[in-house]
Amino acid sequence: MMQSAAVRQLVLLLPALGVIVLLIGVPLGLMGWVSLLEKSASAGVDWQASPGAGNYLRLVWEEDFDGRMILNPTYLVIFLRSVLQAAVTTLLCLVLGLPVALWMAGLTRTGRMVMLLLVTIPFWTNLLVRNYAWLIILREDGWTTAVLNRLWPFGPVQLLYNDAAVAIGLTYSFLPFMILPLYSVFEKFDWRLIEAALDLGATRRRALRRVVLPLALPGIVAGSLLVFIPCLGAFVTPALLGGGKTAMLGNVIQAQFGPARNWPFGAAVSIVLLAIMLAVMTAMALWRSRRAPR
Protein backbone atom coordinates (compact mmCIF):
# COMPACT_ATOMS: atom_id res chain seq x y z
CA MET A 1 0.00 0.00 0.00
CA MET A 2 2.57 2.51 1.17
CA GLN A 3 4.82 1.68 -1.69
CA SER A 4 2.17 2.02 -4.33
CA ALA A 5 1.22 5.42 -2.94
CA ALA A 6 4.83 6.53 -3.10
CA VAL A 7 5.10 5.22 -6.64
CA ARG A 8 1.92 7.04 -7.64
CA GLN A 9 3.29 10.26 -6.18
CA LEU A 10 6.47 9.85 -8.15
CA VAL A 11 4.57 9.17 -11.34
CA LEU A 12 2.46 12.27 -10.81
CA LEU A 13 5.56 14.35 -10.13
CA LEU A 14 7.41 13.03 -13.16
CA PRO A 15 6.15 15.53 -15.78
CA ALA A 16 6.95 18.49 -13.55
CA LEU A 17 10.33 17.05 -12.64
CA GLY A 18 11.00 16.42 -16.33
CA VAL A 19 10.22 20.01 -17.24
CA ILE A 20 12.39 21.36 -14.44
CA VAL A 21 15.35 19.17 -15.32
CA LEU A 22 15.01 19.68 -19.06
CA LEU A 23 14.35 23.42 -19.09
CA ILE A 24 16.26 24.61 -16.03
CA GLY A 25 18.73 21.97 -14.95
CA VAL A 26 20.19 21.13 -18.34
CA PRO A 27 20.61 24.74 -19.61
CA LEU A 28 22.13 25.80 -16.30
CA GLY A 29 24.52 22.88 -16.35
CA LEU A 30 25.40 23.64 -19.93
CA MET A 31 26.04 27.29 -19.12
CA GLY A 32 28.20 26.33 -16.15
CA TRP A 33 30.19 23.98 -18.36
CA VAL A 34 30.60 26.50 -21.17
CA SER A 35 31.79 29.13 -18.67
CA LEU A 36 34.77 26.88 -17.97
CA LEU A 37 35.73 26.54 -21.65
CA GLU A 38 37.40 28.95 -24.08
CA LYS A 39 36.11 30.65 -27.17
CA SER A 40 37.33 29.05 -30.38
CA ALA A 41 39.13 30.85 -33.15
CA SER A 42 35.96 30.88 -35.25
CA ALA A 43 34.10 32.77 -32.49
CA GLY A 44 32.20 29.73 -31.18
CA VAL A 45 32.81 27.56 -28.17
CA ASP A 46 35.94 25.43 -28.25
CA TRP A 47 34.43 22.20 -26.95
CA GLN A 48 37.82 20.46 -27.00
CA ALA A 49 39.43 22.93 -24.57
CA SER A 50 40.25 21.59 -21.11
CA PRO A 51 37.99 23.27 -18.56
CA GLY A 52 39.47 25.94 -16.31
CA ALA A 53 38.60 29.05 -14.34
CA GLY A 54 40.17 31.39 -16.88
CA ASN A 55 36.97 33.29 -17.65
CA TYR A 56 36.31 33.97 -13.99
CA LEU A 57 39.88 35.18 -13.44
CA ARG A 58 39.51 37.45 -16.44
CA LEU A 59 36.67 39.24 -14.65
CA VAL A 60 39.16 40.63 -12.17
CA TRP A 61 42.63 40.37 -13.68
CA GLU A 62 44.05 40.82 -17.12
CA GLU A 63 47.37 39.92 -18.69
CA ASP A 64 49.48 42.93 -19.56
CA PHE A 65 52.00 43.05 -22.45
CA ASP A 66 54.72 41.52 -20.31
CA GLY A 67 52.52 38.55 -19.45
CA ARG A 68 51.96 39.68 -15.84
CA MET A 69 48.48 39.61 -14.28
CA ILE A 70 47.23 43.06 -13.31
CA LEU A 71 43.96 44.17 -11.77
CA ASN A 72 41.31 45.11 -14.33
CA PRO A 73 38.61 47.22 -12.69
CA THR A 74 36.30 47.37 -15.72
CA TYR A 75 34.04 44.49 -14.72
CA LEU A 76 34.31 45.15 -11.00
CA VAL A 77 32.97 48.64 -11.63
CA ILE A 78 30.12 47.22 -13.70
CA PHE A 79 29.30 44.73 -10.95
CA LEU A 80 29.33 47.45 -8.37
CA ARG A 81 27.24 49.75 -10.53
CA SER A 82 24.69 46.99 -11.17
CA VAL A 83 24.30 46.19 -7.50
CA LEU A 84 24.12 49.89 -6.63
CA GLN A 85 21.67 50.63 -9.43
CA ALA A 86 19.46 47.70 -8.36
CA ALA A 87 19.63 48.81 -4.72
CA VAL A 88 18.76 52.42 -5.55
CA THR A 89 15.88 51.24 -7.75
CA THR A 90 14.60 48.98 -4.96
CA LEU A 91 14.76 51.84 -2.49
CA LEU A 92 12.99 54.23 -4.88
CA CYS A 93 10.30 51.63 -5.55
CA LEU A 94 9.83 51.16 -1.81
CA VAL A 95 9.61 54.87 -1.08
CA LEU A 96 7.13 55.41 -3.94
CA GLY A 97 5.24 52.12 -3.63
CA LEU A 98 4.61 52.08 0.11
CA PRO A 99 2.37 55.19 0.25
CA VAL A 100 0.59 54.12 -2.94
CA ALA A 101 -0.12 50.63 -1.59
CA LEU A 102 -1.26 52.08 1.75
CA TRP A 103 -3.53 54.53 -0.01
CA MET A 104 -4.94 51.86 -2.34
CA ALA A 105 -5.84 49.56 0.56
CA GLY A 106 -7.94 52.35 2.06
CA LEU A 107 -10.05 52.87 -1.07
CA THR A 108 -13.53 51.55 -1.74
CA ARG A 109 -13.92 48.23 -3.55
CA THR A 110 -14.29 49.79 -6.98
CA GLY A 111 -11.50 52.24 -6.25
CA ARG A 112 -9.17 49.38 -5.43
CA MET A 113 -10.17 47.51 -8.59
CA VAL A 114 -9.46 50.55 -10.75
CA MET A 115 -6.11 51.17 -9.08
CA LEU A 116 -5.05 47.53 -9.43
CA LEU A 117 -5.87 47.77 -13.11
CA LEU A 118 -3.91 51.00 -13.51
CA VAL A 119 -0.92 49.56 -11.67
CA THR A 120 -0.84 46.47 -13.88
CA ILE A 121 -1.44 48.23 -17.21
CA PRO A 122 2.30 48.83 -17.84
CA PHE A 123 2.70 45.03 -17.81
CA TRP A 124 0.63 44.87 -20.95
CA THR A 125 2.89 47.28 -22.78
CA ASN A 126 6.10 46.14 -24.41
CA LEU A 127 9.24 46.86 -22.39
CA LEU A 128 10.93 48.49 -25.37
CA VAL A 129 7.98 50.78 -25.99
CA ARG A 130 7.96 51.86 -22.35
CA ASN A 131 11.67 52.64 -22.44
CA TYR A 132 11.39 54.55 -25.69
CA ALA A 133 8.63 56.57 -24.07
CA TRP A 134 11.06 57.59 -21.34
CA LEU A 135 13.62 58.35 -24.02
CA ILE A 136 11.19 60.91 -25.43
CA ILE A 137 10.24 62.31 -22.02
CA LEU A 138 13.84 62.81 -20.92
CA ARG A 139 15.42 63.82 -24.23
CA GLU A 140 17.55 66.92 -24.43
CA ASP A 141 15.11 69.06 -26.44
CA GLY A 142 12.08 67.69 -24.59
CA TRP A 143 9.86 69.82 -22.38
CA THR A 144 10.91 68.05 -19.17
CA THR A 145 14.48 69.16 -19.68
CA ALA A 146 13.29 72.62 -20.70
CA VAL A 147 11.21 73.06 -17.56
CA LEU A 148 13.95 71.76 -15.30
CA ASN A 149 16.49 74.04 -16.93
CA ARG A 150 14.27 77.00 -16.12
CA LEU A 151 14.02 75.99 -12.45
CA TRP A 152 17.56 74.75 -11.89
CA PRO A 153 19.95 77.67 -11.46
CA PHE A 154 23.25 75.76 -11.83
CA GLY A 155 23.83 75.25 -15.53
CA PRO A 156 21.98 73.03 -17.98
CA VAL A 157 20.52 69.73 -16.83
CA GLN A 158 21.25 66.51 -18.69
CA LEU A 159 18.47 64.03 -18.01
CA LEU A 160 19.24 61.32 -20.52
CA TYR A 161 22.19 58.93 -20.86
CA ASN A 162 23.33 58.76 -17.27
CA ASP A 163 22.81 56.64 -14.16
CA ALA A 164 19.87 58.77 -13.03
CA ALA A 165 18.03 58.10 -16.29
CA VAL A 166 18.58 54.37 -15.85
CA ALA A 167 17.33 54.54 -12.25
CA ILE A 168 14.21 56.39 -13.39
CA GLY A 169 13.52 53.87 -16.14
CA LEU A 170 14.10 50.87 -13.89
CA THR A 171 11.97 52.31 -11.10
CA TYR A 172 9.16 52.90 -13.54
CA SER A 173 9.39 49.36 -14.93
CA PHE A 174 9.58 47.58 -11.59
CA LEU A 175 7.30 49.70 -9.41
CA PRO A 176 4.30 47.34 -9.84
CA PHE A 177 6.40 44.47 -8.47
CA MET A 178 6.77 46.48 -5.27
CA ILE A 179 3.22 47.82 -5.08
CA LEU A 180 1.43 44.50 -5.54
CA PRO A 181 3.00 42.51 -2.66
CA LEU A 182 2.71 45.54 -0.37
CA TYR A 183 -0.89 46.04 -1.35
CA SER A 184 -1.71 42.41 -0.60
CA VAL A 185 -0.31 42.91 2.91
CA PHE A 186 -2.20 46.15 3.52
CA GLU A 187 -5.42 44.74 2.13
CA LYS A 188 -5.49 42.26 5.00
CA PHE A 189 -4.13 44.75 7.53
CA ASP A 190 -5.99 45.15 10.81
CA TRP A 191 -6.39 48.94 10.95
CA ARG A 192 -7.56 48.79 14.54
CA LEU A 193 -3.91 48.22 15.44
CA ILE A 194 -3.17 51.73 14.23
CA GLU A 195 -5.96 53.10 16.37
CA ALA A 196 -4.47 51.19 19.30
CA ALA A 197 -1.07 52.76 18.62
CA LEU A 198 -2.55 56.28 18.39
CA ASP A 199 -4.50 55.60 21.56
CA LEU A 200 -1.28 54.66 23.35
CA GLY A 201 0.27 58.01 22.47
CA ALA A 202 1.99 57.31 19.16
CA THR A 203 1.73 59.98 16.48
CA ARG A 204 0.76 58.85 12.98
CA ARG A 205 4.42 58.77 11.97
CA ARG A 206 5.37 56.70 15.01
CA ALA A 207 2.47 54.32 14.44
CA LEU A 208 3.71 53.81 10.89
CA ARG A 209 7.21 53.14 12.16
CA ARG A 210 6.34 50.86 15.09
CA VAL A 211 3.25 49.02 13.85
CA VAL A 212 2.67 49.32 10.11
CA LEU A 213 6.24 48.80 8.87
CA PRO A 214 7.07 45.78 11.06
CA LEU A 215 3.84 44.08 10.09
CA ALA A 216 4.35 44.94 6.41
CA LEU A 217 7.85 43.45 6.48
CA PRO A 218 6.93 40.25 4.61
CA GLY A 219 5.52 42.40 1.80
CA ILE A 220 8.53 44.71 1.87
CA VAL A 221 10.94 41.75 1.63
CA ALA A 222 8.95 40.08 -1.15
CA GLY A 223 8.64 43.31 -3.12
CA SER A 224 12.32 44.17 -2.66
CA LEU A 225 13.41 40.76 -3.96
CA LEU A 226 11.02 41.01 -6.89
CA VAL A 227 12.55 44.38 -7.82
CA PHE A 228 16.20 43.85 -6.89
CA ILE A 229 16.76 40.49 -8.59
CA PRO A 230 15.48 41.29 -12.09
CA CYS A 231 17.04 44.77 -11.85
CA LEU A 232 20.47 43.23 -11.46
CA GLY A 233 20.13 41.56 -14.84
CA ALA A 234 18.34 44.39 -16.64
CA PHE A 235 19.80 45.30 -20.02
CA VAL A 236 17.15 47.08 -22.12
CA THR A 237 16.84 50.10 -19.83
CA PRO A 238 20.58 50.70 -19.30
CA ALA A 239 21.16 50.22 -23.03
CA LEU A 240 18.48 52.72 -24.08
CA LEU A 241 18.39 55.29 -21.27
CA GLY A 242 22.03 54.90 -20.24
CA GLY A 243 23.11 55.26 -23.84
CA GLY A 244 25.72 52.52 -23.49
CA LYS A 245 27.79 54.73 -21.19
CA THR A 246 26.47 53.13 -18.03
CA ALA A 247 26.58 49.43 -18.74
CA MET A 248 25.15 46.96 -16.26
CA LEU A 249 25.74 43.22 -15.99
CA GLY A 250 22.93 42.50 -18.40
CA ASN A 251 24.65 44.60 -21.05
CA VAL A 252 27.96 42.78 -20.58
CA ILE A 253 26.24 39.42 -20.98
CA GLN A 254 24.32 40.61 -24.01
CA ALA A 255 27.50 41.98 -25.57
CA GLN A 256 29.44 38.76 -24.99
CA PHE A 257 26.77 36.56 -26.50
CA GLY A 258 26.10 39.09 -29.26
CA PRO A 259 28.74 41.32 -30.88
CA ALA A 260 31.78 40.02 -28.95
CA ARG A 261 30.88 36.41 -29.67
CA ASN A 262 32.61 35.18 -26.55
CA TRP A 263 30.07 32.75 -25.15
CA PRO A 264 32.28 31.22 -22.45
CA PHE A 265 33.01 34.65 -20.94
CA GLY A 266 29.33 35.64 -21.19
CA ALA A 267 28.41 32.38 -19.46
CA ALA A 268 30.87 33.13 -16.65
CA VAL A 269 29.34 36.58 -16.10
CA SER A 270 25.87 35.00 -16.06
CA ILE A 271 26.93 32.45 -13.47
CA VAL A 272 28.36 35.20 -11.24
CA LEU A 273 25.11 37.16 -11.59
CA LEU A 274 23.17 34.05 -10.63
CA ALA A 275 25.44 33.55 -7.63
CA ILE A 276 24.80 37.11 -6.42
CA MET A 277 21.04 36.61 -6.72
CA LEU A 278 21.15 33.31 -4.84
CA ALA A 279 23.32 34.88 -2.14
CA VAL A 280 20.86 37.76 -1.69
CA MET A 281 17.88 35.40 -1.50
CA THR A 282 19.61 33.06 0.93
CA ALA A 283 20.60 35.98 3.14
CA MET A 284 16.99 37.20 3.15
CA ALA A 285 15.64 33.74 3.95
CA LEU A 286 18.11 33.27 6.81
CA TRP A 287 17.38 36.70 8.22
CA ARG A 288 13.65 36.11 8.14
CA SER A 289 13.81 32.68 9.74
CA ARG A 290 15.97 34.19 12.50
CA ARG A 291 13.52 36.91 13.44
CA ALA A 292 10.34 34.88 12.96
CA PRO A 293 8.47 34.16 16.21
CA ARG A 294 9.41 30.93 17.89
Add this chain to the structure above:
Amino acid sequence: MTDAHAVTIETVSKSFGRGQSAVRVLDNVSVAIGRREFFTLLGPSGCGKTTLLRLIAGFETADGGTIRIEGADLTKAPPFHRPVNTVFQSYALFPHLTVEQNVGFALEEQGLPREEVRRRAGEALEMVRMQAFARRRPSELSGGQQQRVALARALAPRPKVLLLDEPLSALDLKLRKAMQIELKQLQAEAGITFVFVTHDQEEALTLSDRVAVMQGGRILQMGPPRSIYEAPTHRFVADFIGDINLIEAEALAGGGVRLAGGGVVPVPGATPGRVTLAIRPERARMVAPGAGVVDATLVHSAFLGTAMLHKLELPDGGSFLIREADLSAPMPERGGRVGLCLPAEALQVMQA
Protein backbone atom coordinates in the same frame (compact mmCIF):
# COMPACT_ATOMS: atom_id res chain seq x y z
CA MET B 1 -9.80 75.93 35.71
CA THR B 2 -11.08 73.25 38.01
CA ASP B 3 -13.68 70.83 36.87
CA ALA B 4 -14.93 68.18 39.22
CA HIS B 5 -15.56 65.86 36.31
CA ALA B 6 -13.23 63.49 34.53
CA VAL B 7 -15.18 63.61 31.29
CA THR B 8 -17.77 66.17 30.28
CA ILE B 9 -19.76 65.67 27.13
CA GLU B 10 -21.99 68.52 26.08
CA THR B 11 -24.65 68.30 23.36
CA VAL B 12 -22.55 66.04 21.19
CA SER B 13 -24.01 64.81 17.91
CA LYS B 14 -22.56 62.55 15.29
CA SER B 15 -23.81 61.43 11.88
CA PHE B 16 -22.27 59.00 9.43
CA GLY B 17 -22.68 59.43 5.70
CA ARG B 18 -23.63 62.57 3.83
CA GLY B 19 -26.74 64.14 2.41
CA GLN B 20 -29.70 61.84 1.88
CA SER B 21 -28.05 58.74 3.30
CA ALA B 22 -26.76 60.42 6.49
CA VAL B 23 -27.55 58.48 9.64
CA ARG B 24 -27.65 60.25 12.96
CA VAL B 25 -25.88 57.90 15.35
CA LEU B 26 -25.62 60.22 18.35
CA ASP B 27 -28.28 62.80 18.99
CA ASN B 28 -27.51 65.64 21.36
CA VAL B 29 -25.84 63.56 24.05
CA SER B 30 -24.75 65.20 27.29
CA VAL B 31 -23.03 63.39 30.14
CA ALA B 32 -20.78 64.39 33.00
CA ILE B 33 -18.67 61.57 34.39
CA GLY B 34 -17.12 62.08 37.79
CA ARG B 35 -13.56 61.33 38.84
CA ARG B 36 -12.99 57.71 39.86
CA GLU B 37 -16.46 56.84 38.76
CA PHE B 38 -17.29 53.47 37.19
CA PHE B 39 -19.62 54.73 34.49
CA THR B 40 -21.39 52.35 32.16
CA LEU B 41 -23.03 52.90 28.80
CA LEU B 42 -25.72 50.28 28.39
CA GLY B 43 -27.92 49.71 25.40
CA PRO B 44 -28.89 47.38 22.59
CA SER B 45 -26.70 46.74 19.58
CA GLY B 46 -26.34 49.73 17.28
CA CYS B 47 -27.48 52.35 19.78
CA GLY B 48 -24.22 54.29 19.52
CA LYS B 49 -22.23 53.14 22.55
CA THR B 50 -19.05 52.44 20.63
CA THR B 51 -19.42 55.68 18.70
CA LEU B 52 -19.63 57.69 21.91
CA LEU B 53 -16.55 55.91 23.25
CA ARG B 54 -14.66 56.55 20.01
CA LEU B 55 -15.53 60.23 20.26
CA ILE B 56 -14.03 60.36 23.74
CA ALA B 57 -10.92 58.49 22.56
CA GLY B 58 -10.58 60.81 19.55
CA PHE B 59 -11.01 58.27 16.75
CA GLU B 60 -14.07 60.15 15.50
CA THR B 61 -14.77 63.85 15.52
CA ALA B 62 -18.08 65.18 16.73
CA ASP B 63 -20.34 67.09 14.34
CA GLY B 64 -21.25 69.42 17.16
CA GLY B 65 -20.87 69.87 20.90
CA THR B 66 -17.81 69.75 23.14
CA ILE B 67 -15.86 67.02 24.89
CA ARG B 68 -13.81 67.98 27.91
CA ILE B 69 -11.42 65.68 29.69
CA GLU B 70 -10.20 66.77 33.11
CA GLY B 71 -11.48 70.23 32.31
CA ALA B 72 -9.55 70.65 29.05
CA ASP B 73 -11.52 71.08 25.84
CA LEU B 74 -10.25 68.20 23.69
CA THR B 75 -13.12 68.07 21.19
CA LYS B 76 -10.73 68.30 18.25
CA ALA B 77 -7.56 66.84 19.79
CA PRO B 78 -6.03 63.75 18.12
CA PRO B 79 -6.06 60.47 20.11
CA PHE B 80 -2.38 60.74 21.05
CA HIS B 81 -2.96 64.03 22.84
CA ARG B 82 -5.70 62.70 25.11
CA PRO B 83 -5.05 61.36 28.62
CA VAL B 84 -7.32 58.47 27.80
CA ASN B 85 -6.64 54.85 26.92
CA THR B 86 -8.87 52.23 25.41
CA VAL B 87 -9.37 48.53 25.96
CA PHE B 88 -10.66 47.49 22.56
CA GLN B 89 -13.41 44.97 22.09
CA SER B 90 -11.11 43.00 19.79
CA TYR B 91 -8.14 43.66 22.15
CA ALA B 92 -6.06 44.91 19.16
CA LEU B 93 -2.81 43.60 20.65
CA PHE B 94 0.25 44.08 18.44
CA PRO B 95 0.96 40.61 17.02
CA HIS B 96 4.63 41.33 16.29
CA LEU B 97 5.45 42.35 19.85
CA THR B 98 5.73 40.28 23.00
CA VAL B 99 3.30 40.75 25.87
CA GLU B 100 5.85 42.89 27.69
CA GLN B 101 6.52 45.04 24.61
CA ASN B 102 2.80 45.47 24.09
CA VAL B 103 2.36 46.71 27.63
CA GLY B 104 5.45 48.93 27.37
CA PHE B 105 4.35 50.50 24.08
CA ALA B 106 2.82 53.66 25.52
CA LEU B 107 5.65 54.08 28.02
CA GLU B 108 8.20 54.00 25.21
CA GLU B 109 6.17 56.60 23.35
CA GLN B 110 6.44 58.79 26.44
CA GLY B 111 10.21 58.54 26.05
CA LEU B 112 10.86 56.83 29.38
CA PRO B 113 14.25 55.13 29.77
CA ARG B 114 14.36 51.45 28.93
CA GLU B 115 14.70 50.32 32.55
CA GLU B 116 11.72 52.39 33.62
CA VAL B 117 9.64 51.01 30.75
CA ARG B 118 10.43 47.45 31.78
CA ARG B 119 9.73 48.11 35.44
CA ARG B 120 6.38 49.74 34.84
CA ALA B 121 5.33 47.20 32.22
CA GLY B 122 6.13 44.54 34.82
CA GLU B 123 4.02 46.36 37.38
CA ALA B 124 1.08 46.59 35.02
CA LEU B 125 1.37 42.90 34.17
CA GLU B 126 1.50 42.09 37.85
CA MET B 127 -1.72 44.00 38.34
CA VAL B 128 -3.50 41.63 35.97
CA ARG B 129 -1.43 38.64 37.13
CA MET B 130 0.23 38.03 33.79
CA GLN B 131 3.95 38.47 34.72
CA ALA B 132 4.60 34.83 33.82
CA PHE B 133 3.60 35.46 30.22
CA ALA B 134 5.79 38.53 29.59
CA ARG B 135 7.85 36.92 26.83
CA ARG B 136 5.01 35.35 24.90
CA ARG B 137 3.35 36.67 21.78
CA PRO B 138 -0.37 37.52 21.83
CA SER B 139 -1.08 34.60 19.49
CA GLU B 140 0.17 32.26 22.19
CA LEU B 141 -2.40 33.40 24.75
CA SER B 142 -5.98 32.40 25.48
CA GLY B 143 -8.82 34.88 25.04
CA GLY B 144 -8.95 35.70 28.74
CA GLN B 145 -5.19 36.18 28.91
CA GLN B 146 -5.24 38.47 25.88
CA GLN B 147 -7.96 40.47 27.56
CA ARG B 148 -5.79 40.95 30.65
CA VAL B 149 -2.85 42.02 28.53
CA ALA B 150 -5.06 44.55 26.74
CA LEU B 151 -6.09 45.85 30.13
CA ALA B 152 -2.50 46.05 31.37
CA ARG B 153 -1.44 47.82 28.18
CA ALA B 154 -4.12 50.46 28.63
CA LEU B 155 -3.38 50.89 32.34
CA ALA B 156 0.42 51.08 32.04
CA PRO B 157 0.61 54.77 31.03
CA ARG B 158 -1.68 55.60 33.98
CA PRO B 159 -4.42 57.33 32.01
CA LYS B 160 -6.88 59.66 33.68
CA VAL B 161 -9.74 57.82 32.04
CA LEU B 162 -9.95 54.23 30.82
CA LEU B 163 -12.42 53.42 28.08
CA LEU B 164 -13.56 49.80 27.86
CA ASP B 165 -15.60 48.61 24.89
CA GLU B 166 -17.34 45.37 25.83
CA PRO B 167 -14.04 44.00 27.09
CA LEU B 168 -15.61 40.86 28.52
CA SER B 169 -17.94 39.90 25.72
CA ALA B 170 -15.56 37.35 24.19
CA LEU B 171 -15.15 35.42 27.43
CA ASP B 172 -17.21 32.51 28.65
CA LEU B 173 -19.62 33.06 31.51
CA LYS B 174 -17.40 31.81 34.33
CA LEU B 175 -14.35 33.74 33.26
CA ARG B 176 -16.50 36.79 32.66
CA LYS B 177 -17.80 36.73 36.23
CA ALA B 178 -14.26 36.40 37.57
CA MET B 179 -13.00 39.24 35.38
CA GLN B 180 -15.88 41.46 36.43
CA ILE B 181 -14.77 41.25 40.04
CA GLU B 182 -11.15 41.86 39.05
CA LEU B 183 -12.11 44.87 36.96
CA LYS B 184 -13.99 46.39 39.83
CA GLN B 185 -11.05 45.82 42.19
CA LEU B 186 -8.58 47.21 39.67
CA GLN B 187 -10.64 50.31 39.26
CA ALA B 188 -10.78 50.88 42.99
CA GLU B 189 -7.02 50.28 43.37
CA ALA B 190 -5.88 52.35 40.43
CA GLY B 191 -8.32 55.15 41.21
CA ILE B 192 -9.07 55.67 37.52
CA THR B 193 -12.31 56.75 35.92
CA PHE B 194 -13.80 53.86 33.94
CA VAL B 195 -16.15 54.39 31.03
CA PHE B 196 -17.45 50.93 30.33
CA VAL B 197 -19.58 49.80 27.42
CA THR B 198 -21.77 46.73 27.56
CA HIS B 199 -25.05 45.42 26.33
CA ASP B 200 -25.28 43.02 29.26
CA GLN B 201 -27.62 44.60 31.79
CA GLU B 202 -26.56 42.35 34.63
CA GLU B 203 -22.91 43.28 34.11
CA ALA B 204 -23.86 46.95 34.06
CA LEU B 205 -25.83 46.73 37.28
CA THR B 206 -23.22 44.78 39.26
CA LEU B 207 -20.18 46.84 38.25
CA SER B 208 -21.26 50.42 37.89
CA ASP B 209 -21.51 53.44 40.10
CA ARG B 210 -23.75 54.93 37.45
CA VAL B 211 -25.40 53.60 34.33
CA ALA B 212 -26.60 55.45 31.25
CA VAL B 213 -29.15 53.54 29.23
CA MET B 214 -28.97 54.42 25.54
CA GLN B 215 -31.34 53.85 22.70
CA GLY B 216 -31.14 55.13 19.14
CA GLY B 217 -28.32 57.56 19.85
CA ARG B 218 -29.84 59.13 22.95
CA ILE B 219 -29.39 58.64 26.63
CA LEU B 220 -32.81 57.73 28.00
CA GLN B 221 -32.00 57.47 31.66
CA MET B 222 -28.91 57.90 33.77
CA GLY B 223 -28.37 57.08 37.42
CA PRO B 224 -27.18 54.55 39.99
CA PRO B 225 -27.99 50.92 39.08
CA ARG B 226 -30.59 50.74 41.81
CA SER B 227 -32.61 53.67 40.57
CA ILE B 228 -32.38 52.46 36.99
CA TYR B 229 -33.62 49.08 38.10
CA GLU B 230 -36.28 50.17 40.52
CA ALA B 231 -37.44 53.41 39.03
CA PRO B 232 -37.21 53.23 35.27
CA THR B 233 -38.60 56.37 33.68
CA HIS B 234 -39.04 54.89 30.23
CA ARG B 235 -40.82 51.79 29.11
CA PHE B 236 -37.74 50.89 27.06
CA VAL B 237 -35.47 51.11 30.11
CA ALA B 238 -37.87 49.06 32.21
CA ASP B 239 -38.13 46.41 29.53
CA PHE B 240 -34.40 46.34 28.76
CA ILE B 241 -33.27 45.79 32.33
CA GLY B 242 -34.36 42.60 34.02
CA ASP B 243 -37.83 41.06 34.12
CA ILE B 244 -40.63 43.49 34.65
CA ASN B 245 -44.41 43.44 34.53
CA LEU B 246 -46.00 46.15 32.44
CA ILE B 247 -49.71 46.76 32.96
CA GLU B 248 -51.88 49.05 30.86
CA ALA B 249 -53.80 51.39 33.13
CA GLU B 250 -55.50 54.74 33.36
CA ALA B 251 -54.54 57.52 35.71
CA LEU B 252 -57.58 59.10 37.34
CA ALA B 253 -58.16 62.79 37.77
CA GLY B 254 -58.58 62.45 41.54
CA GLY B 255 -55.27 60.57 41.99
CA GLY B 256 -54.81 56.83 41.82
CA VAL B 257 -54.52 54.58 38.81
CA ARG B 258 -57.20 52.22 37.57
CA LEU B 259 -56.02 48.88 36.15
CA ALA B 260 -57.59 47.43 33.04
CA GLY B 261 -59.01 44.71 35.32
CA GLY B 262 -60.95 47.19 37.41
CA GLY B 263 -58.99 47.68 40.64
CA VAL B 264 -57.56 51.05 41.65
CA VAL B 265 -54.10 51.46 43.17
CA PRO B 266 -53.34 54.60 45.19
CA VAL B 267 -50.33 55.91 43.25
CA PRO B 268 -50.11 59.69 43.37
CA GLY B 269 -48.70 62.18 40.92
CA ALA B 270 -49.68 60.73 37.56
CA THR B 271 -51.16 63.04 34.94
CA PRO B 272 -54.62 61.78 34.05
CA GLY B 273 -54.71 59.65 30.92
CA ARG B 274 -53.36 56.37 29.67
CA VAL B 275 -50.27 55.16 31.54
CA THR B 276 -48.19 52.03 31.95
CA LEU B 277 -47.60 50.60 35.39
CA ALA B 278 -44.35 48.75 35.94
CA ILE B 279 -43.51 46.44 38.80
CA ARG B 280 -40.66 43.96 39.30
CA PRO B 281 -41.73 40.32 39.76
CA GLU B 282 -40.16 40.14 43.22
CA ARG B 283 -42.12 43.17 44.47
CA ALA B 284 -45.60 41.82 43.73
CA ARG B 285 -47.33 39.28 45.99
CA MET B 286 -50.17 36.80 45.78
CA VAL B 287 -52.97 37.06 48.34
CA ALA B 288 -56.36 35.46 48.80
CA PRO B 289 -58.85 36.07 45.96
CA GLY B 290 -60.59 39.39 46.38
CA ALA B 291 -57.99 40.69 48.84
CA GLY B 292 -55.77 42.27 46.17
CA VAL B 293 -56.22 45.01 43.59
CA VAL B 294 -57.30 42.55 40.99
CA ASP B 295 -57.91 38.81 40.73
CA ALA B 296 -55.90 36.63 38.40
CA THR B 297 -55.50 33.00 37.38
CA LEU B 298 -52.36 31.04 38.17
CA VAL B 299 -51.15 29.55 34.90
CA HIS B 300 -47.85 28.01 35.78
CA SER B 301 -45.29 27.76 38.60
CA ALA B 302 -41.61 27.00 38.26
CA PHE B 303 -38.93 26.34 40.87
CA LEU B 304 -35.86 28.49 40.22
CA GLY B 305 -33.56 27.08 42.88
CA THR B 306 -33.74 30.01 45.25
CA ALA B 307 -37.25 31.20 44.47
CA MET B 308 -40.53 30.24 42.84
CA LEU B 309 -41.64 31.93 39.65
CA HIS B 310 -45.39 32.14 39.17
CA LYS B 311 -47.01 33.06 35.92
CA LEU B 312 -50.48 34.60 36.22
CA GLU B 313 -53.10 35.63 33.72
CA LEU B 314 -54.82 38.96 34.26
CA PRO B 315 -58.55 39.46 33.50
CA ASP B 316 -57.64 41.43 30.34
CA GLY B 317 -55.59 38.50 29.11
CA GLY B 318 -52.16 39.98 29.90
CA SER B 319 -49.62 37.81 31.71
CA PHE B 320 -47.94 38.71 34.97
CA LEU B 321 -44.85 37.29 36.69
CA ILE B 322 -44.30 36.97 40.42
CA ARG B 323 -41.03 35.87 41.99
CA GLU B 324 -41.62 34.52 45.47
CA ALA B 325 -38.43 34.22 47.48
CA ASP B 326 -40.21 32.72 50.48
CA LEU B 327 -40.36 29.06 49.54
CA SER B 328 -42.56 28.23 52.55
CA ALA B 329 -45.31 30.61 51.42
CA PRO B 330 -48.61 28.81 50.75
CA MET B 331 -48.87 27.89 47.10
CA PRO B 332 -52.21 28.00 45.29
CA GLU B 333 -53.35 25.31 42.86
CA ARG B 334 -52.51 25.65 39.22
CA GLY B 335 -55.55 27.12 37.47
CA GLY B 336 -56.84 28.55 40.76
CA ARG B 337 -57.80 32.17 41.34
CA VAL B 338 -55.57 34.42 43.40
CA GLY B 339 -55.58 38.04 44.42
CA LEU B 340 -52.76 40.29 43.23
CA CYS B 341 -51.20 42.67 45.71
CA LEU B 342 -49.24 45.55 44.19
CA PRO B 343 -47.56 47.70 46.88
CA ALA B 344 -47.85 51.32 45.84
CA GLU B 345 -44.21 52.08 46.66
CA ALA B 346 -43.05 49.35 44.26
CA LEU B 347 -45.10 50.63 41.35
CA GLN B 348 -43.57 52.84 38.73
CA VAL B 349 -45.92 54.92 36.59
CA MET B 350 -44.79 55.73 33.06
CA GLN B 351 -46.68 57.84 30.56
CA ALA B 352 -47.62 55.36 27.85
